[in-house]
Amino acid sequence: MSRVLPIPAPVPGPPTRWGGLPEVLALRRDYLGHLRHLQQRYGDVVHQRLLGLDDFCFFHPDHVRELLIAGHDGMIRWERATAVFADAHGQSVLVAEGPAWQRQRRLLQPGFSPQRVTGFVPLMVDAARRALERLPAAGVGSNEDRAEVLDFESLMTLLTMDVILRTLFSAGDGDAAVAETAWAVHELGKVAMGEMYVPVSAPLWAPWKRGKRRALRSLDGLIRGHLATRRAQARQGRPAPDDLLAMLMALRDERGEPLDDTALRDECMTTFLAGHETSAAALTWWGWCMAAHPDAQRHAADEVDAVLGGREPGAADLTRLPWLSLCIKETLRLYPPAPALFSRRTIQALDIAGLRLPRGAMLRLTPGLIQRDPRWFEEPEAFRPERFDPAAGHREIPRGAWMPFGAGPRVCLGSHFALMEITLVAAMVLQRYRLAPVPEAPAPEPVLNITLRPATPLRLRLMPR
Numbered sequence: 001m002s003r004v005l006p007i008p009a010p011v012p013g014p015p016t017r018w019g020g021l022p023e024v025l026a027l028r029r030d031y032l033g034h035l036r037h038l039q040q041r042y043g044d045v046v047h048q049r050l051l052g053l054d055d056f057c058f059f060h061p062d063h064v065r066e067l068l069i070a071g072h073d074g075m076i077r078w079e080r081a082t083a084v085f086a087d088a089h090g091q092s093v094l095v096a097e098g099p100a101w102q103r104q105r106r107l108l109q110p111g112f113s114p115q116r117v118t119g120f121v122p123l124m125v126d127a128a129r130r131a132l133e134r135l136p137a138a139g140v141g142s143n144e145d146r147a148e149v150l151d152f153e154s155l156m157t158l159l160t161m162d163v164i165l166r167t168l169f170s171a172g173d174g175d176a177a178v179a180e181t182a183w184a185v186h187e188l189g190k191v192a193m194g195e196m197y198v199p200v201s202a203p204l205w206a207p208w209k210r211g212k213r214r215a216l217r218s219l220d221g222l223i224r225g226h227l228a229t230r231r232a233q234a235r236q237g238r239p240a241p242d243d244l245l246a247m248l249m250a251l252r253d254e255r256g257e258p259l260d261d262t263a264l265r266d267e268c269m270t271t272f273l274a275g276h277e278t279s280a281a282a283l284t285w286w287g288w289c290m291a292a293h294p295d296a297q298r299h300a301a302d303e304v305d306a307v308l309g310g311r312e313p314g315a316a317d318l319t320r321l322p323w324l325s326l327c328i329k330e331t332l333r334l335y336p337p338a339p340a341l342f343s344r345r346t347i348q349a350l351d352i353a354g355l356r357l358p359r360g361a362m363l364r365l366t367p368g369l370i371q372r373d374p375r376w377f378e379e380p381e382a383f384r385p386e387r388f389d390p391a392a393g394h395r396e397i398p399r400g401a402w403m404p405f406g407a408g409p410r411v412c413l414g415s416h417f418a419l420m421e422i423t424l425v426a427a428m429v430l431q432r433y434r435l436a437p438v439p440e441a442p443a444p445e446p447v448l449n450i451t452l453r454p455a456t457p458l459r460l461r462l463m464p465r
Contacts, residue, residue: 009355011047011056014038020050028197031448032339035059035366045355055362061376061400064365066352067344068408074350078343078362084195087204088188088216088273090266093413103253108267108413111247117417119242121315123166124421128428129312131159135462149438153458156283156425157182157276163421164276168268169226170241181222184215185277189450191215223268227261244271271414278337279418281451283425284458285335286328288444291435291460293383300324301430301465313427318420321427326385328422329402334383336404337451339368367403368452376401436461 014023026034035057038046044060058064067075082095089095093104110116135148135155161178165171191212195201204213230245240246248267251259259267290297300323307320318325344363349356357363372380376398377387386392388402405412412418429435437443438461444454 011045011355012042013047014042016049019052020048020055023048024050024197028194032366032368032446035340035364036369039369050362053362054358054360055364056357057364057366059366059369059373061370061398061403063353064367064370064403065400065407067350067363067365068406068410071350071352072409074348075344075346075363078345080199081196081342084192084201087192087201087212088219089270090262092266092270094270094274095266104267105409105413107251107253108248111244111251112413112417114416116247117420118315120167120417121313121420121424123170123243124163124424125312125314125428127162127166128159128425131155131162132428132432147436147461147463149459149461151457152287152435152460152462153280153284153454154182156287157186157280159425160276160280160283160421161185163279163425164272166243167417168244168271168275169230170243170245171226177222180218184218185273186449187211187215188219188273189277193449219269219272220265223265223272227264227268274412275414275417277451278412278414279421281337281453282328282332282335282418282422284454285452286331286422286426287429287435287460288437288454288458289327289331289334289383290430291437292443294436296327296383296385297430297435300327300426301434304427304430308427308431310431313424315420317427318423321423322389323385324426324430325423326388328419328426329388330383330385332404333371333377333402334381335446335452336368336371338404338406339366339371339448339452341365341367341406367406370401371404373401432465433462434465436463 023034038048038057039059044058044063046057046059048055048057058067076097082097086095091100093101093108096104135150158178161182165178202209204216226245230240230249234240240249245268248259248264248271290300300321303321303323307317344365346357346359346361346363349359351357371377374380378384378394387394388397400407405415405418438459441459444456444458446452447455
C-alpha cells in the first residue's frame with residue numbers, strides 16, 4: 001500500500017480545451033517540460049482529458065511503484081507506442097503483452113543474469129580499447145597544448161555500437177557500417193517520437209518516410225545478415241561462439257521448440273537497439289558530468305589509478321570502484337537515458353491510494369522528473385554523487401525515487417549489462433584522458449527522442465594524462 005496520503009478527488013488538472021488538443025501539442029513539443037509544469041501547478045497526480053481519454057500523470061515514487069508492481073496485471077503499455085516500436089522491433093519482448101510477453105521474458109531472463117553478462121567483460125574491454133586507440137594522435141607539449149576537441153557523443157555512440165555487435169554477434173562490422181547503423185538508430189528515435197502523437201502512421205512508402213525506410217532497411221539488413229552467417233556456419237559444422245546470438249538460438253520453449261527466424265530477428269533487434277542506445281546516452285551524459293565537475297572527475301581518476309595500476313579492468317574490479325559507481329549513479333539520476341516510461345493503459349479498474357482509476361485510462365510515469373524532486377534529493381539540480389553513499393550522512397532516498405531502469409516485472413532486462421559496460425568504459429576513458437568542457441560552449445540541453453540526448457552533439461576537450 002502507498003505510504004502517501006490518498007489522492008484528492010476530483011483529481012486536479014488543467015481545464016479541457018478543444019478536446020485536450022493544446023495539451024497533446026505541448027507534450028509533442030516538449031514532453032518533459034510540459035509534465036514538469038503540470039506537476040508544479042497541480043501536484044503528484046494530475047488528470048487531463050486528451051482527445052476523449054482520461055489521462056493521469058503520477059509523480060510520487062510510491063504511486064509509481066504501486067502501479068508498476070501491484071498494478072502490473074491490470075495494465076498494458078499504450079497500444080500506439082507499441083505499434084510504433086513494432087515497426088523496428090517486431091513482436092519482441094519489448095513489444096509483447098500478456099502470455100506472449102511472459103513466455104519471452106522467461107526464456108530470455110537467464111541470458112541476461114549478472115553471472116552470464118560477466119562473461120562479456122573481455123569483449124566490452126576490447127571494444128573500448130579499439131575505440132580509444134582510434135582517437136586522433138595527441139601532439140607534443142603540455143597536456144593543455146595536447147588537448148583534442150572531440151565529438152564525445154559520437155565517440156561513445158560508436159563505441160557502444162561496437163560493444164553490442166561483439167557481444168551479440170562476436171563481430172565488428174567496420175567503421176563505415178557502424179556509422180551508418182548509428183545514424184539509423186538515431187533516425188528511428190526521432191521519427192518514433194513524432195509518430196506517437198498521431199493516431200496512425202503514414203504508409204512506409206510515403207515520400208517523407210525516406211529516412212525511416214533507409215534506417216529500417218539498414219538495421220534489418222544488419223540483423224538478418226548476421227543470422228544468415230550464423231546459420232551457414234552451423235551447416236558447415238563450425239562451433240558457435242559464446243555470444244548472445246548463440247544464447248538466443250539455443251533457447252527452447254515449453255514444447256522444446258527453438259525460436260524461428262522471425263522471432264530471432266525480433267529479439268536480436270531489441271537486444272541490439274536497447275543494448276546500444278541507452279548505454280551510449282548514459283556515457284555521453286557521464287562525460288559531461290565529469291567535464292563539468294573536475295573535482296569529482298579527479299577523485300574518480302585517482303580511484304581508477306589506485307585500483308587498476310595501469311592495467312585494463314576486469315569483472316572483479318567493478319566493485320572496487322565505489323566512487324566511479326556513485327558518479328555513474330548520479331549521472332543516471334540527472335540524465336536517465338529513458339526518463340519517461342512507456343505510457344500504460346488500464347485494462348480493468350485499479351485502486352491506488354484511494355483513487356479508482358477507470359478501465360481504459362492512460363497513465364504517464366516519468367522517473368526523470370521524480371529523480372529531480374527536491375523532496376527526495378537535496379539540491380536536486382546539483383551533481384552530488386555522495387548523496388548515494390549511506391556513510392556520507394545524507395538522508396535516505398525513498399524506494400522508487402531512483403529508478404532509471406524502471407521497476408516491477410518489466411524492469412529493464414539488460415540493466416546489469418548496461419551498468420557493467422558503462423563502468424568499464426568510464427574507467428578506461430579516465431585511465432587515458434582528462435575531460436573538460438569546450439571554452440565558451442553552453443551546457444548541453446537535454447532533448448527527449450525516445451532516449452535523452454543533447455540537443456546538439458556533445459563536444460568535449462580530451463587531454464591525455
